[in-house]
Amino acid sequence: MPGIILWYGDPPLPGTIYKLDMRGFELSENPDVANINIQLLNPLLSSASIVVFNHSGEVDDSNIHYDTYKQLPLFINHGLLILILSDRGRWSTLKEDLKRLHPNFTWDEEIRFLTDLKGINFDNIVSYQRVQPWKNIKIEKLDLSEELKQDEKLLVCRAFQKAEELHIRELKSGFTPSRVFLAYEKMRVSSIAHWTQPRLVKIGESNNLANEIKAMKEVSPFVPFELRPNLEVYIEGFSKSVYVADFVEKSESMLEAARAGRAEAAISNLFNRTLQLWRDRAWQCTPPSIESLALAAKRLEIIYPDIIENEYLESVLIEDAAIDVNTLWATLVDISFEHRAATIHGDLHGDNIRVRGDDAILIDLGAVKGTDEYGKGAPICFDVAMLEVALVFTCTDDENRKDQFNQPEWENAIRRFYDLNAILNPPKPNPKPKQDDYFWLFGCLRRVRAFGIYEQSDKHEYAIALVIAMWRLCKFPSLSKTDRGRRVIALDIGAKLISQIEAERRKST
Ligand SMILES: Nc1ncnc2c1ncn2[C@@H]1O[C@H](COP(=O)(O)OP(=O)(O)O)[C@@H](O)[C@H]1O
Ligand SMILES: [Mg+2]
Structure with missing residues (x-):
């Protein structure tokens, strides 16, 4: 009709x-x-x-x-x-x-x-094929989350053409304005209605979702089917759009897995299996990029000094140490070497990767950056460094609730991994494993850095990528005093690393 x-x-x-x-x-x-x-x-x-x-x-x-x-x-x-x-x-x-x-x-x-x-x-x-006429389906909330707005509801109804009923539970979204739901669909198939596998429903701002969908399609040939988000339906609306994808069942976030000391195999698999072909594209791009990592970070809007928030710059630690981010950044801009660049995930953190057994499953491709065209690539070391920094610096909900700026135990546990020497040489084993809250750090960092260091084309490539990932944390507003305390430390460690890198490079020339 x-x-x-x-x-x-x-x-x-x-x-x-x-x-x-x-x-x-x-x-x-x-x-x-x-x-x-x-x-x-x-x-x-x-x-x-x-x-x-x-x-x-x-x-x-x-x-x-x-x-x-x-x-x-x-x-x-x-x-x-x-x-x-x-x-x-x-x-x-x-x-x-x-x-x-x-x-x-x-x-x-x-x-x-x-x-x-x-x-x-x-x-x-x-010959225009009109979209299927949508039907009003019964949407039942399984929690106390906010109702869907009328336009959101309309798009969800269009996405579930065959549903008779939909039960939804809201999941905690990342830092984007999107809303994410777990959905159970009761299908209207002939006379028998049945419940299907749970689905993931994401409702987001149209442009953001369009980018995410584009990335999902581009990435799909490079990431094994079972290790990536699989899109089922995408409905483009006026200001918002909706997509439905497979929900990764029986999984936990990589952050959760890391804290519990069971993420090590998944970290290795993330780079060895999930992302391997995708990252390998960077090795097929010839010639490699010679732009400095700092300039690439600016070009890709990942970080540069102007976007660092004052709440970190104006902290006692940074002011007393007279850290001048512009001068330090200029030093980084001057350090250039050939490196591999192509497409990166762009927001690799513990909540954007699901862990199931030893598998690392990518879920959120909303921040993919770079292409394999010369001059448009994103340095592939950024993904590795961003994951490391996210695992080390992200606060859990409990930690945010504590709202405590100074965290001497945490600081003591992490600082030792961020001396330039400790980055260039494999981390030393934890003298007292499993005894404190941060026992997991050593194992995770060893796995992440195995990639960071192994793949680098200059002695300081991974260290510079870490600085960029740490300073990048400071472009976002803090979520709590705990969080602010950690981001200030990230800014400070980044500054110290830049000085150390510069001193070493000066010595060797
Ligand atoms: N396919 C999925 N399977 C399981 N959980 C998911 C899936 N997609 C998203 N989630 C959960 O919802 C959260 C937010 O989804 P995400 O796509 O990362 O949204 P945002 O763009 O807001 O960060 C994730 O951190 C994760 O906990
Ligand atoms: Mg996310």
Whole structure:
């Protein structure tokens, strides 16, 4: 069933009406949608497939469509194809008008501008496969999380075409504004309804989700099927979009696994299996990059001094030591050597990797950076260093709750790993294993650094990547006093490492 065409402006030419009719389209001329809220059961919108704004009529139409154009988000959330018919000469003015009305939307991709509905234009329209009409499904929350907004609910209904009922439980999202749910779907298959495997539902800002989906598709040939997020459905809405993917069952976050001392095999497998082919692309890029790691970090918006938050710069430790991040950064900018660069995950931390047994499963590809084009790559050492720094510096919920700036035990446990010597040489075994809260550090760092050091093309590559990963922590606001205390230490350690690296390089030239 081709569905209804909502047609605004002067009516179509009789020939067009006839041809549309022959193909089973039904016309609804100038229906009033100005007052429709995003209702789930709006019969007109759920059976429509195309919206046409016809500007090629005789009358001056500049104001006619205004109220309807305001409802574009509604049309887009319903998955309707939007066509604007006008003289080519008017397209840019119309685009400007639309931009004023909805500043954040990328019109060129979602809306087709045509001069008329003749010939090939007509053929393209009638062959348009409209999205499945969505149905209102019963969504039951299994927790006390906030209700879904109407537009979110609509997109979720569109994503679960075959569902009769959906039970959702909210998961704690990372630092992004997205909402993430575990969902159980009761399918409407013939007369028997059955519950399917749990699914992961992510609702996020459209542009962010579009990047994440793009990354998922690009990465899929390089990461084994069972070790990556597998996309099932992606619904693009106006300001938000939704995707449904496999939920990684019987798994824990890498941070949890690390703290419990059972992440070591998974860390090795992360680089040896999960990411191996993906990272290997960097070795196929010739020539290797010669840009300094610091410049690459700036180009990729990972970190540079201007974006370090004052709450860290103005701490007693940093002020008393008279640390000048700009001067130190300039030193890093001057250190360049050939290194491997391609695509990186960009946000490798304990909560973006699930651990199941010895497997490391990637889940969040929302921050992928770099390409394998020369000059556009991301240094592959960044991923390794970011994971190490995340494991060492991230606070658990309990630690955040303590809200305690000074953490002498933690500091004492970690500092010894961040002298330049300790980075260049394998960490020494823990003299008293399993006796304190940080017994796990040694084993994890040994595994991470095995990659960091083994892959480096300059003696100081991994150490510089660590500085970049530590300073990167300071571009985010702190979550608690505990967290602030740790990020200040990261800034301080980074500064000391830069001085040590510079001194060593000066000595050897
Ligand atoms: N496929 C999945 N399987 C299991 N848990 C998941 C999955 N995807 C996300 N999660 C959980 O939801 C959290 C947030 O999801 P994520 O995609 O990382 O969102 P954000 O972009 O907000 O960081 C994750 O840290 C993880 O705990
Ligand atoms: Mg995440």
